Amino acid sequence: MVLSKRVARFNRVATNQVLKHIAGWAPGFAIVVHKGRKSGREFRTPINVFRTKDGFVVALTYGPDADWVKNVLAAGRCTLVFRRKKVAVHGAELVHDESRQAMPVPIRQVLGLLDVHDFLLLKRD
Template sequence: MVLSKRVARFNRVATNHVARPLSKRLAGLGTIVHQGRRSGKTYRTPVNVFRAANGYVVALTYGPDADWVKNVLAAGGCQIETRGQVVRTTQPRLVHDERRTSMPFGVRQILSVAGVTEFLFLDRVS
């Protein structure tokens, strides 16, 4: 049970405007900066993002069919604004993980309740 499109629309219109400024500084939050596949427009999407072995991992709470995920996959990467830094990433890849092993314990529990099993891994550009 991934979050519904109805919730996604509400978040895009309301919640994201509040979360966006906070997401650049707080642990566990970040902003994905990506280009539209067709429009070329720059978008900023607040997400839950965590450090991984070679870069970052994002929990796909709306599933892998979210437009921002498709944009990042098509572009071969994106920028992540997190903890006051801007990080370029590359080699995005979708990973299905029902055990949510890449997430911190508390986050793992919340994602379990929400039924989130899809993650986007991104390597940090050196």
């Protein structure tokens, strides 16, 4: 049960309006700066993100069909505003992992309850 489109719509209209002010510096959050694959317009989307050995991992709680995910995959790169710093990332890779191994243990458990098993891996430039 990936989060529903109704929840996504609410988050886009309400929650993201608050998160966009804190996601660039709050632990466990970042803002992904990406270009629209059709419009070429710049978008800024707050996300939950976790560090990996060579970059970052994002749990795709709305699934891999979210527009921001498609934009990042199409470009192959994006910028993260992570702890008040801009971090260029590349090599965007969609991963399906039932065991959620790339995530911290407590987060794995929450994602298991939500039945999330798709992730986006991003490597630092």
